[in-house]
Amino acid sequence: MKRVVGLLALAVAVAACGADVERGTEPVTAKVEKADHGDTFIEALLGNISGLIPNVTSDGASHEVANNIYTGLVTQDRELNIVPDMAESWTFSPDCLDLTFKLRRNVKWHDGHPFTADDVVFTYETMINPKTPTAYREEFKVVGSVEAPDPYTVRIHYPQPYAKALLSWSMWMLPKHLLASYAREGKLREAPQNRDQPVGTGPYKFQEWRSGEKVVLVATRDYYREGPYISRVVYRIIPSQPTIFLELKANGIDSAGLTALQFKRQTDFPAFRKAYNKYPYPANAYTYFGFNLKDPRFADKRVRQAFAYAINRREIIEGVILGLGREATGPYKPGTWPYNPNVKTYPYDPARARQLLAEAGWKARNADGILVKDGRPFTFELMTNQGNEERRKIAEIIQASLKEVGVQVEVRIIEWASLLKEYLKKKRFEAIVLGWGIGTDPDQYNIWHSSKTGPDELNQISFANAEVDELLEKGRSSCQQAERVKYYYRLQEILAEEQPLVFLYFRDALPVVASRVHGVVPSANGIRYNFPEWFVPKALQRYTAG
Amino acid sequence: MLAFTLRRLLLAIPLLIGITFVSFLVIHLAPGEPVGMNPDDGVGQIDKQTWELLRKEYGLDQPIAVQYWRWLTRVVRLDFGRSFTPDSRPVLHKIGERLPVTLLLNIVEMIIIIGLAVPIGVLSATRQYSAFDKITTVFVFLGFATPDFWLALLLMILFGTQLGWLPISGLRSMNAEYLSFWKQQWDFVSHLILPVTVATFGGLAGFSRYMRQSMLEVVRQDYIQSARAKGLAERVVIGKHALRNAMLPIVTILALSVPGLIGASVIVESIFAIPGMGQLMWQAVFERDYPVIMGNLVIVSTLTLVANLLADLSYALVDPRIRIAGRRGRR
Numbered sequence: 001m002k003r004v005v006g007l008l009a010l011a012v013a014v015a016a017c018g019a020d021v022e023r024g025t026e027p028v029t030a031k032v033e034k035a036d037h038g039d040t041f042i043e044a045l046l047g048n049i050s051g052l053i054p055n056v057t058s059d060g061a062s063h064e065v066a067n068n069i070y071t072g073l074v075t076q077d078r079e080l081n082i083v084p085d086m087a088e089s090w091t092f093s094p095d096c097l098d099l100t101f102k103l104r105r106n107v108k109w110h111d112g113h114p115f116t117a118d119d120v121v122f123t124y125e126t127m128i129n130p131k132t133p134t135a136y137r138e139e140f141k142v143v144g145s146v147e148a149p150d151p152y153t154v155r156i157h158y159p160q161p162y163a164k165a166l167l168s169w170s171m172w173m174l175p176k177h178l179l180a181s182y183a184r185e186g187k188l189r190e191a192p193q194n195r196d197q198p199v200g201t202g203p204y205k206f207q208e209w210r211s212g213e214k215v216v217l218v219a220t221r222d223y224y225r226e227g228p229y230i231s232r233v234v235y236r237i238i239p240s241q242p243t244i245f246l247e248l249k250a251n252g253i254d255s256a257g258l259t260a261l262q263f264k265r266q267t268d269f270p271a272f273r274k275a276y277n278k279y280p281y282p283a284n285a286y287t288y289f290g291f292n293l294k295d296p297r298f299a300d301k302r303v304r305q306a307f308a309y310a311i312n313r314r315e316i317i318e319g320v321i322l323g324l325g326r327e328a329t330g331p332y333k334p335g336t337w338p339y340n341p342n343v344k345t346y347p348y349d350p351a352r353a354r355q356l357l358a359e360a361g362w363k364a365r366n367a368d369g370i371l372v373k374d375g376r377p378f379t380f381e382l383m384t385n386q387g388n389e390e391r392r393k394i395a396e397i398i399q400a401s402l403k404e405v406g407v408q409v410e411v412r413i414i415e416w417a418s419l420l421k422e423y424l425k426k427k428r429f430e431a432i433v434l435g436w437g438i439g440t441d442p443d444q445y446n447i448w449h450s451s452k453t454g455p456d457e458l459n460q461i462s463f464a465n466a467e468v469d470e471l472l473e474k475g476r477s478s479c480q481q482a483e484r485v486k487y488y489y490r491l492q493e494i495l496a497e498e499q500p501l502v503f504l505y506f507r508d509a510l511p512v513v514a515s516r517v518h519g520v521v522p523s524a525n526g527i528r529y530n531f532p533e534w535f536v537p538k539a540l541q542r543y544t545a546g
Numbered sequence: 547m548l549a550f551t552l553r554r555l556l557l558a559i560p561l562l563i564g565i566t567f568v569s570f571l572v573i574h575l576a577p578g579e580p581v582g583m584n585p586d587d588g589v590g591q592i593d594k595q596t597w598e599l600l601r602k603e604y605g606l607d608q609p610i611a612v613q614y615w616r617w618l619t620r621v622v623r624l625d626f627g628r629s630f631t632p633d634s635r636p637v638l639h640k641i642g643e644r645l646p647v648t649l650l651l652n653i654v655e656m657i658i659i660i661g662l663a664v665p666i667g668v669l670s671a672t673r674q675y676s677a678f679d680k681i682t683t684v685f686v687f688l689g690f691a692t693p694d695f696w697l698a699l700l701l702m703i704l705f706g707t708q709l710g711w712l713p714i715s716g717l718r719s720m721n722a723e724y725l726s727f728w729k730q731q732w733d734f735v736s737h738l739i740l741p742v743t744v745a746t747f748g749g750l751a752g753f754s755r756y757m758r759q760s761m762l763e764v765v766r767q768d769y770i771q772s773a774r775a776k777g778l779a780e781r782v783v784i785g786k787h788a789l790r791n792a793m794l795p796i797v798t799i800l801a802l803s804v805p806g807l808i809g810a811s812v813i814v815e816s817i818f819a820i821p822g823m824g825q826l827m828w829q830a831v832f833e834r835d836y837p838v839i840m841g842n843l844v845i846v847s848t849l850t851l852v853a854n855l856l857a858d859l860s861y862a863l864v865d866p867r868i869r870i871a872g873r874r875g876r877r
Contacts, residue, residue, distance in 0.1 A: 051632035130595045189634035212821025238819040243715050250707045250714055
C-alpha cells in the first residue's frame with residue numbers, strides 16, 4: 001500500500017469496477033468488428049522516464065512505458081482476477097506453501113531468445129540481491145526457494161503461507177542471457193538495456209528514447225497473446241498539465257487523464273465529444289477523515305459515529321469533485337471481490353449526531369454554542385497537506401458540518417514533508433483529512449494491525465482491535481480467495497461499526513481516449529489491461545507511417 | 547590589455563569555486579534525499595540495506611565537506627559523475643544532449659531582443675513623449691507585468707487550438723521523420739516560434755527601456771551638442787556619435803542577464819515541452835539529483851562568468867579609461 005500524495009493520485013490506472021462509458025457521437029462498436037493493424041497511438045507523460053528496466057525504477061511514467069515492453073507470469077483481467085500471462089497454468093499445494101508454474105512454450109524475448117524457467121529464477125535472484133536497487137524486494141524476501149526442474153516448470157516454496165504469492169509473480173521478467181553479469185554486480189542501472197536496448201517479452205518493442213522529448217515503441221510480430229494491433233506507440237513527455245490539455249483539444253495526443261473540472265465543464269462541446277470517448281472508473285484510492293485514537297475524545301466510538309452522521313458525503317462529492325466519485329463505506333472499492341456491500345452506513349443525520357454526542361457526555365453548550373464536557377469546549381485541529389485543493393475543501397466542509405452539531409474545527413494546512421515528519425509520525429495530531437491508495441490485493445495489515453503503530457509505520461491513527469488483528473493475520477496467510485472473502489467481509493463490518501476513520505469517497509479516474517481507437521472496455525481494472533487488443537479501423541487511421 | 551584579461555581570468559577561478567561551494571551547501575541543506583532513496587517514505591520504497599549500500603556508493607554517508615572535496619577534485623578533471631536517477635547516466639551526457647536546444651533558444655532570443663530593443667529604445671528616446679514613446683511605454687509595462695506562463699497559454703490557445711496555425715508543444719511533429727528536408731526545417735522552426743515569442747516578450751520590455759534611458763542620457767552630453775554644431779546630419783549624430791556611447795551600458799546589462807534568461811528557460815521549456823537544460827534542471831531539483839544539479843550550476847555559472855568577462859573586455863576595448871584605472875588600482 002502506498003500513501004497517495006496529492007498530485008500523484010492520477011498517475012496509475014489500475015483500478016476498480018462497474019465503470020460507465022460516456023460515448024461521443026461515435027456509435028458503440030460491435031464486439032464482432034474485425035481488428036485492423038496499423039496507426040500510431042500518442043500518449044502524454046508528465047515526467048521524463050527514468051530508465052527502461054522497470055524493476056529498478058519507481059516512477060509512474062517509467063512503468064507505463066515498461067508495461068508494454070515487459071510481462072510477468074500472471075496478470076489481472078478486467079475483474080481483477082489473476083489470470084495466466086507467460087505462465088500457462090499454476091497449482092498451489094493444499095497448505096498454500098508450494099506454488100508450481102507451467103510456462104508457455106511459445107514465448108520469445110524481443111531478440112529471438114526463447115523465454116524459459118531460467119529467466120524466472122534469474123529474475124527472482126535479481127530481486128532478492130541486496131545490490132539491486134529495487135523497491136519491490138519485499139514480496140520476494142518471503143520466498144523460501146525457487147527452482148526450475150525443467151525449462152518450462154518453475155517450483156516456488158514458501159516457508160509460510162503468503163496471500164500475495166501468486167500476484168507477486170506478475171513482476172516483470174528480465175532476460176538472463178543479457179543481464180546476468182550486470183545483475184550480479186548490482187549494476188543493472190548501468191546496463192545498456194536500461195538505456196536504449198531493453199529486451200522484454202511484451203507486445204511492444206523499444207525503438208527510440210529521446211530524453212525529455214519522447215519514447216517510441218513498435219509492435220512485435222510474435223507476441224504470444226492476442227494483438228498488438230496498433231503499430232506504434234509514442235509517449236510524448238509534456239511536463240505541464242495545461243499543455244497536455246491543450247494538446248488534447250488540438251488532437252495532438254490520443255489519451256489523457258482529466259481533472260473533474262475539465263471532465264465536466266471544459267470538454268463538453270461537440271468537437272471534443274466527437275474526437276474522444278470518456279471512460280470514468282473508480283480509481284484505487286480513497287479519501288478519509290481520520291482521528292488520533294489516542295485522544296480520549298476520539299477514543300469514544302460514539303463521537304466518531306456522530307461525526308460520520310454529521311457529515312454529508314454526497315455534498316462533499318458534489319462540491320469537491322463535481323460528483324465524479326463514489327461514497328466509501330470501508331477501505332475496499334465497490335464492486336471488487338473483497339468489497340462487502342452490507343455494512344452499517346451513516347446517512348447524513350445531524351439530529352442523530354447530536355444525540356450520540358450527548359450520549360458520550362457532550363451535552364452542555366457554552367456561550368458560542370460549542371459543546372462542553374468537564375468544562376472543556378469541543379474544539380480540535382484538522383490537518384491536511386498543502387497543495388491539495390480537494391482535501392482543503394473537504395476540511396472546510398467538515399468544519400461547517402461539525403459546527404452545526406456544536407463542534408469547533410480549526411483547519412490547518414501543512415506542507416507534506418513536515419506534516420508527515422513532525423505531526424503524523426510523532427502522532428502530534430488530532431484529526432486529518434488524507435487518502436490511502438489501495439493495492440490490487442485486499443491485505444491491509446500494515447494499516448490496521450495494532451502492531452503497526454510505530455513512528456515509521458502506517459497505522460498512524462493507533463487503531464487497535466483484537467478481532468481485526470486476527471482477521472488480518474488469517475487473511476494474509478491464505479491462498480484461497482473464497483476463504484479470504486469471509487475475513488475481509490467481517491473486517492469491513494467491524495470498521496464500519498467502529499469508524500476509526502470516516503470513510504469519505506473513492507474518486508473517479510477520468511481518462512479520455514481518441515474515438516478512432518476501438519476495443520477499449522472500461523472495467524474494474526481501469527482501461528489499460530487490454531491495450532494490445534485496441535485497434536483503429538483502416539478507414540479511421542490517422543498516421544500511415546510505422 | 548593582455549594583463550587585464552589574465553587578471554580577470556584568474557579572478558574568475560576562486561569566484562567559480564565559491565559559487566559551487568555555496569550551491570553545494572544549499573542543495574544539501576534542502577530537506578529530502580535523492581528520489582526513491584528515502585526509506586522514511588514508507589512502504590514500496592527501497593529497503594534499508596540497499597539504501598545504505600546506495601548511499602555509500604554515492605558517498606552520501608560522508609560529511610558535506612568531504613563530499614564537496616571529492617566532488618571538486620573530480621570536477622577539476624572534468625568528471626561530473628553519474629546521475630542518481632535510475633538511468634545512472636554520466637552527467638555530462640545528460641547535459642550535453644540538452645544544452646544545444648537551450649543555447650539555440652537563448653541565442654535566438656538574444657538576437658531578437660537586441661534587434662528590436664535598440665531601435666525601439668532609440669526611437670522613443672529621440673521622440674520623447676511622442677505617441678510612439680507613449681505606446682511603447684504601455685507595451686513595456688504590459689511586458690513587465692505579463693507572467694510568462696500565462697502569455698504562453700494564451701498564445702497556445704489562440705495559435706494552437708483556435709487557429710491551428712502553429713504546433714502547441716514539443717520540438718518536432720510526430721511524423722517529422724517522414725517529411726522532406728525543407729519541410730522538416732520548417733517544422734522545427736514553427737515549433738520554436740511560440741516559445742521564442744514568449745521568452746522575448748519580457749526581455750524586450752526591459753531592454754528597450756534601458757536603451758531609451760541610456761540614449762536620453764547621451765543626447766544631453768556636450769559632444770552631441772558639438773556634433774550637431776558641426777552641422778552633421780541628425781542621422782549621423784544619433785546613429786554614430788550617440789548610439790555607440792549609449793550601447794556601452796547595454797552590453798553590461800546583457801551579460802548580467804544570462805542567468806536570468808536561462809532561469810526563464812525553466813518555465814518556457816516546461817510549458818512548451820522542450821527538452822532543454824531548464825527542464826533537466828527542474829526535474830533534477832525535484833529528484834534531488836545532486837550531480838546533475840551541480841553540473842548544471844557549474845555550466846550556467848561558467849557561462850555567466852564568461853559573458854561578464856566578455857562584457858568587461860569589450861568595455862575595456864572601447865573605453866581606455868577602464869584599462870588605465872585597472873592598472874592604477876594595482877599599483
